[in-house]
Amino acid sequence: MNALTPLPPAVPAHAPDGHPAVQPARIGILLANLGTPDDTGYWSMRRYLSEFLSDKRVIDYPSWKWQPLLQTVILAKRPFTSGANYRKIWDKERNESPLLIITRAQTEGLRERLAARLGDQVRVEFCMRYGNPSTQAVLHRMVEEGCQRILFVPLYPQYAGATSATACDQFFRALMAEPWQPIARVMDPYFDDPAYIEALAASVKRGWSRAEQEPELLICSYHGMPRRYLMQGDPYHCQCQKTTRLLRETLGWEKAKIRTTFQSVFGPEEWLKPYTVEEVARLVKEEGVKRLAVCAPAFSADCIETLEEIEGEIREAFEHAGGEQFTYIPCLNDDPAHLDAIEGAILRNMGGWI
Structure with missing residues (x-):
């Protein structure tokens, strides 16, 4: 069996009769970006904007003052204008936003690089702070696949409370729902890498x-x-x-x-x-x-x-x-040099795990 062939779940060697099979221990790399609506229609846009604009890291006004304004005046109109703006850039063939398509490509590129370097002991996935795929759903799947250590990677070069911090908040909230919490680290910002x-x-x-x-x-x-x-x-x-x-x-x-x-x-x-x-x-x-x-x-x-x-x-x-x-000048997206930089930062932050 080569390094890229996944090992199947197995019962621990000295476990008592009836012990469930467990996945081999792996390391997870969870990339996180801001998020995207599922489509450009009113209700999808409203759900996305409501989640985004209800985040205290984004809008820190008191809820008693902000939520009535948000849920009545703002979300009555803004989903229409935001939906129209998204339609200008939406990939109609895939029915996906560019952010989702690019983040997936970044994930696939890093997955290939890290698999070639480290084999099957590392899982690379991505999640969104708002919308889908959700942080909680992806984290739970990684835990089920045996990720006992997870490096959380906010895809923001510079740290900000309204970006990196809220992504981390959601990650740690998701950890709270896991019976067996993996050991967790957060990758540092790479603005000066x-x-x-x-x-x-x-x-x-x-x-x-x-x-x-x-x-x-x-x-x-x-x-x-x-x-x-x-x-x-x-x-x-x-x-x-x-x-x-x-x-x-x-x-x-x-x-x-x-x-x-x-x-x-x-x-x-x-x-x-x-x-x-x-x-x-x-x-x-x-x-x-x-x-x-x-x-x-x-x-x-x-x-x-x-x-x-x-x-x-x-x-x-x-x-x-x-x-x-x-x-x-477009963002770095899945440019090989950008993936080189992120891969290098990931490897540094995994120090002692491999």
């Missing part, structure tokens, strides 16, 4: 080479969050700034050629600034920029925020202000 930065720099160079004319500068557009979270100690803003700085240094560019901005503002309070949609217009009007490139280093996979918001709303703001050439 040299392999990740190199992969990011290579993607920017490809974007530069594909542009009709060389862009004048690069915007690194990160998902936003309320500025209040930064003041409460969330490290996300600082990690985003460091990613941009390391990217610039790797590219060998001067400071003026690369900027950090934040997108996806929601609600009335102040968020991290500058806002991408305002900054791209300002660059045209005040600095005379005509050729602009935008990348999204906070996203491990292209999704609604990149394929619809950046390629739609943000591009439109730039062109409406008089910009002439807008180049979107």
Whole structure:
């Protein structure tokens, strides 16, 4: 039997009569991303948005104040507009969102790499914080398959309470339902990992080479969050700034050629600034920029925020202000260099388990 052939369940050697067969001990790698609706219809969108916007890590207003507004006013209208935006990017043949398709491809790529290196002793799966496949369902299946140790891998290069932390919250809640809890670790953020930065720099160079004319500068557009979270100690803003700085240094560019901005503002309070949609217009009007490139280093996979918001709303703001050439540089997705970086981080975080 070779290393890639799964071992069958067996009764432990010294077990008493009647003891159930158990799976061979394995290590699980559980990748986690934000999530996706099951389809673009009203009720699917409403379920997804209700789960997402009810998360205290995302919207931390008191429930007595927030939930009546969410469940009546917001969820009466927003599923229609969000569904329309998702339909612009939806893969109609597979009836799946790009985020789901890409996350699955990332998982399959890492599964192949780790199987070639470690054989059948490692299981690689993925889950979503919101929607399907759910964290609890996937974790339970991994435990049933004998995963006695699990490395949880939030697919967010930078840590934030509203992304990495809420994914971890859901993972640990799922562990609470298991009679035999596996030993668990969480992979650290990889925002300053040299392999990740190199992969990011290579993607920017490809974007530069594909542009009709060389862009004048690069915007690194990160998902936003309320500025209040930064003041409460969330490290996300600082990690985003460091990613941009390391990217610039790797590219060998001067400071003026690369900027950090934040997108996806929601609600009335102040968020991290500058806002991408305002900054791209300002660059045209005040600095005379005509050729602009935008990348999204906070996203491990292209999704609604990149394929619809950046390629739609943000591009439109730039062109409406008089910009002439807008180049979107895709996320790293399942690019081999990106998978190299994630694989390296996984192996480091598995230290002592193999």
